[in-house]
Amino acid sequence: MAHAKTTSELVTIRKSLELAQLTTFVPKIPSSDIKPADGYLLSAPFAALGGLSPSEKKIFTAPLPLRQRYFRIQAGFTNRWQFPYGLSCDLLGTAQANKAFRVCLNETLKRIMTADTPVSLSGEPKVQTSSLALEIQVPWSHLPPQSQKGIELESLRLPSNQAYPYEVIFSHTQQMTKDMEPDVALECLGFIWELHRIYLFKSKTLSQLLISAVESMNINGSENQHRSKKESKHNKQSNSAAQKTKALCKQKSKMKKITISLHVEDPDITRTAFAIALKNLYKTEPEVEEGDVVGVLAAASVLQFPSLFQKCVSIMKNGICSANVCSYYCTACKYKQETLATDCERWLEVNLVPELSSQIQLRKIPQELLQKVLRSPRLFTFNEFHLLKTTLCWTYLQLNPRIQIIPSHETILTFFSRLPKICSFLEREAGQRYITVFQSLRLHGITSSKHLEDLRQINFLPLPWLMQIVSNHYHALENGGDMILQGDFSMQAIRFGLLLKQEPRHHEEIISIYGFFFEIKAVRHEASVYSFYIQRVKHTDPALSFFTAERCPVSLRQEREVKYEIKAQCLMDGKWREFSTDQLTQKFGITKPSCKSQVLKARIPSIPVYVTYALLFPSS
Structure with a gap:
């Protein structure tokens, strides 16, 4: 009996050793304090395998009901079969799950909507999200029926990868106005923008709309007062009650929000661009990102916002x-x-x-x-x-x-x-x-x-x-190279170019025109000084390639009159600068010094440099 017990114990020990040896290859999740939202994402790879890792005690779940899970049979043509009785044997699947686990969770990944739960898994405060959602939904509910019908069309102006336009200006206006209640509602682009009238006078369009709305409100108010005076004659009430009523009416008229409407037909104006333009009403200096500059410029034009318009033009010029x-x-x-x-x-x-x-x-x-x-x-x-x-x-x-x-x-x-x-x-x-x-x-x-x-x-x-x-x-x-078209040098000269960026310091290229060979050169000296010139090359010069020397026509004329111009262009301090020799005429020989053109020297601190060599062969 003791021997049988010993044998069973040995079998159990052997199985445990084999299991321990097997599980040493299974990666384990490091123990740490994990938030439920993050834990759900981190546990998803293991949950997809249909089991738990050796170090897990439970799988985090989302608060919403999850989709029914099924055991996988095979995860790809090159993967192992999934065993239905445990995760420890699926070494490859577990390794893949552990690899997915080690991926860092950033805010973008947390905001991804999973297939199992349609809620955001980010760690943002629920209060802030709900307040923003409330601020976004309230203006839409106040839209007139005609505007609500146009919401679907106007929503095309808001790309899906951009934030809600109200979020663009909400936090900034709250900070600038110190939680002052907005007193102007602007209906535009199928949206209601809650603004503050003291900041609207940077925009000529909005200020005119506001003045017109206030004037119409004052006219309606005076008519109402006139009617109330007539009614007060017929009503016998105490003077104290009448004074209280007037005070309440004045207070309500002061607190009443003014609604103005602006119709925009420019397709370049998206809701986000319009929100950025409105946000700049609250800033002392305009701020615009280059990616939004076209839409913001269009919005600034409609709003007649000069400082913002010029800021957009400046950004576009420099970018x-x-x-x-x-x-x-x-x-x-x-x-x-x-x-x-x-x-x-x-x-x-x-x-x-x-x-x-x-x-x-x-x-x-x-x-x-x-x-x-x-x-x-x-x-x-x-x-x-x-x-x-x-x-x-x-x-x-x-x-x-x-x-x-x-x-x-x-x-x-x-x-x-x-x-x-x-x-x-x-x-x-x-x-x-x-x-x-x-x-x-x-x-x-x-x-x-x-x-x-x-x-x-x-x-x-x-x-x-x-x-x-x-x-x-x-x-x-x-005719020895004489060109027919030689009336207008600026429109008929043949052009060749060199583009100078980084090293090397010497740039040269062999060109061939009607049997004459030239070498165009650009040399960079110290302190960003450049030299540009043209030099004639003999047809027997080693610089010529074998193909050029064998196939191209060759002129045996000792001299060739050439009209030329060397021009260098570059961008310096945001403006294009041009250095030129002007149009020159010279007889190029095959020996020095007649084989070399006039040298154009220029100090150019920035790159790239665009060098153009224009040549024309006049009748000679």
Whole structure:
């Protein structure tokens, strides 16, 4: 009997040792004081497995009834089977649950609405939440029936990821007014905004509405007093009772809230933007975030709030980038802000090719703005072909508005080459409106035979245009480089560009025009001093690549008269600065010193620097 007991004890000990050995691989939840709201989230991974971890005693639950749970059979094709009799054997599932447990709980995660309970699990005080909800619901209940019908349409102006508009101004107005009761109710955008009349006079619109409302109220009050005097003659009451009634009427008239209404049709004005504009009525200095600036500027225009309007314009001027330049330009045109529109045009002149050409925002450029930028003498480009590629991409995006990723140049060529070959694209009905855009390009500056062949194959440009380009090239090659188009240097010179950002200190590039080779150079010295110049290179120079030396035409002329201009542009102290050699004419030889142009030196403390080298070969 004792032997049997000993045997059973040994079996029990062995099982406990095996279980202990097994559970050593099971991660345990660290013991700590956990709030019920946080504990429910932390226990969710283990509850999803259908059991408890070895160190858990209970699973936290939400106050609401939970959805019925089922044991999982298999959690993915690569996971282990779920055993129905315990969590300890499901090592992989427990490891995954422990990994989810170790994720930090931030406020955003706590506010996520789970599938089991439709309540927020954040640790915010319930009193504050209920008071805000009450403040939000009360104004809606006071709306007239017509306004309540328009709530569904007006709610589209409030993005789902933004806070309620009343929350934007509630805390600030309470702090500024020291819990003063609001005495003005503004009906606007399907919402009632509770305000204080002493702060409304920064807005010309609201002040006029308030004055009109007060005047109408005074007229109605005087009529009521006149009626009460007539009624008092017929009523025999004591003088003391009449005085008390008058005092109460005056007190009620003083405490009565004035309601004004403002109709807004501008689609740029969202409820959040309007709330930010109203909040700035209570501030000494306007404060606007860049992400809300377009809507707030529109609201400031409707409210006739000059200081806030100018603040928005200033923010937009200092924050122009590829993501907002088009929207800022349209806003500037809409509200007649010429300086802002000029700044947007100036930004596009230097960033159209190097930055915007590779971003999907290129499609948002209006056609008239693109034409204006293409014709600007300050436009920066690496060469004329890069500008043509950018314009082709813009046209492709106009024809394919659903495209959300910038296409490659090969994709664009394939798209246009697959169109019917009846006529060129610009001669079609769909392409005729883009003719003026491509007339703004300097197509005679595209001298590469490969690039011209690509243009011929896609059948984009009219055949007479291509014939004229080829004819101009043939004429220049036959006449030692003399160009036909040389009447207007600012519109007909061939442009090349260098973009200077960080290291290296030396930037150079070999260019070829009608058998003549030049090296455009930019050198950065100490103390942010730059030197820019052009230097002629012999066709036998080692700097030329093998392909260039073998395939490109070569001119044996010892001298070549060149009309050129070197221009450097940069942004300094928020304003665009321009350094230029002006238009110069020089005969370039193949030996020093005649092979080198005049050097443009400039002190430029900021980067990037946009350097343009424009060349034209006059008749010689």
